[in-house]
Amino acid sequence: MIGGRTAAGINLPRKLTDRCIRPYEPKMSRGDQTRDGNSRKMNKRAAKQCKIRNFLKALPISDGAVAVRVMSHADAEAYASGTDDALVRRFAHLPLEKYTPQVVHDLIKGAIEDGLRDGTLAVLTISDASSDSFLGSLVFFDVTSDDAEIGYWVAPEHRGRRVSGRALMLAMEIGRKLGLKKLRARTVQNNPASSKVLLGVGFEQVGNPLPQVAPSGKTEMSVNYLVEL
Numbered sequence: 562m563i564g565g566r567t568a569a570g571i572n573l574p575r576k577l578t579d580r581c582i583r584p585y586e587p588k589m590s591r592g593d594q595t596r597d598g599n600s601r602k603m604n605k606r607a608a609k610q611c612k613i614r615n616f617l618k619a620l621p622i623s624d625g626a627v628a629v630r631v632m633s634h635a636d637a638e639a640y641a642s643g644t645d646d647a648l649v650r651r652f653a654h655l656p657l658e659k660y661t662p663q664v665v666h667d668l669i670k671g672a673i674e675d676g677l678r679d680g681t682l683a684v685l686t687i688s689d690a691s692s693d694s695f696l697g698s699l700v701f702f703d704v705t706s707d708d709a710e711i712g713y714w715v716a717p718e719h720r721g722r723r724v725s726g727r728a729l730m731l732a733m734e735i736g737r738k739l740g741l742k743k744l745r746a747r748t749v750q751n752n753p754a755s756s757k758v759l760l761g762v763g764f765e766q767v768g769n770p771l772p773q774v775a776p777s778g779k780t781e782m783s784v785n786y787l788v789e790l
């Protein structure tokens with residue numbers, strides 16, 4: 562995490578009341594396990610009640626053409642290069658000015674791994690189902706007991722083939738597998754490609770455009786979308 566935000570420009574949830582945070586369980590020796598048996602049981606119970614979202618159980622997932630999988634270090638260069646694109650910079654609200662491959666490697670080992678472990682954040686790769694190469698990024702964040710928000714971008718050289726629509730359908734399938742009831746999305750008001758993609762896969766606009774603080778911290782006229790799973 563950098564400055565309280567992640568690779569995808571996401572503020573990690575601060576309130577524990579409506580967010581599921583997996584209790585931290587350090588590796589233990591056999592003796593520790595016996596001594597700590599009770600607290601482990603309590604952790605497991607808390608985790609169950611909290612319905613921790615284990616994204617890894619739903620991944621990878623593919624429709625035969627496009628896949629969604631955990632980010633790998635092999636994606637670092639393509640991810641960093643994709644973040645340099647003007648539309649990604651304008652609409653994806655990434656928190657850093659510049660992503661180098663090294664920054665991406667560090668995020669994978671840090672915030673991205675942490676988010677997947679505690680079920681609060683999933684920064685995933687949209688990949689080509691045949692070659693496994695990086696096509697874009699799909700992020701689940703602000704995960705509550707019922708729903709999550711998603712964000713996404715497709716690298717400019719892979720646009721025009723409806724990759725994000727396929728990725729969103731897969732995101733909905735991931736959400737169902739995790740037991741989520743809804744997915745939320747937000748776009749900047751004048752982002753016709755993104756709203757077309759969202760409406761095309763079944764999201765519906767909720768209310769009128771409103772000034773909202775984007776994950777980057779910038780205030781933008783934004784449109785909210787929702788899909789029931």
Ligand SMILES: CC(C)(COP(=O)(O)OP(=O)(O)OC[C@H]1O[C@@H](n2cnc3c(N)ncnc32)[C@H](O)[C@@H]1OP(=O)(O)O)[C@@H](O)C(=O)NCCC(=O)NCCS
Nearest residue numbers: 648649652713714715720721722723724725753754755757
């Ligand atoms: C939004 C984005 C992911 C779509 O990429 P994609 O999956 O390759 O989508 P496509 O280029 O195939 O376009 C999808 C649809 O939008 C339409 N479209 C694309 N650009 C458009 C534009 N500027 N104006 C109107 N429609 C547009 C396409 O014609 C296509 O419509 P169709 O399905 O009827 O043919 C990509 O443009 C992107 O990464 N943008 C920057 C980041 C971003 O906006 N992320 C979403 C924020 S939540």
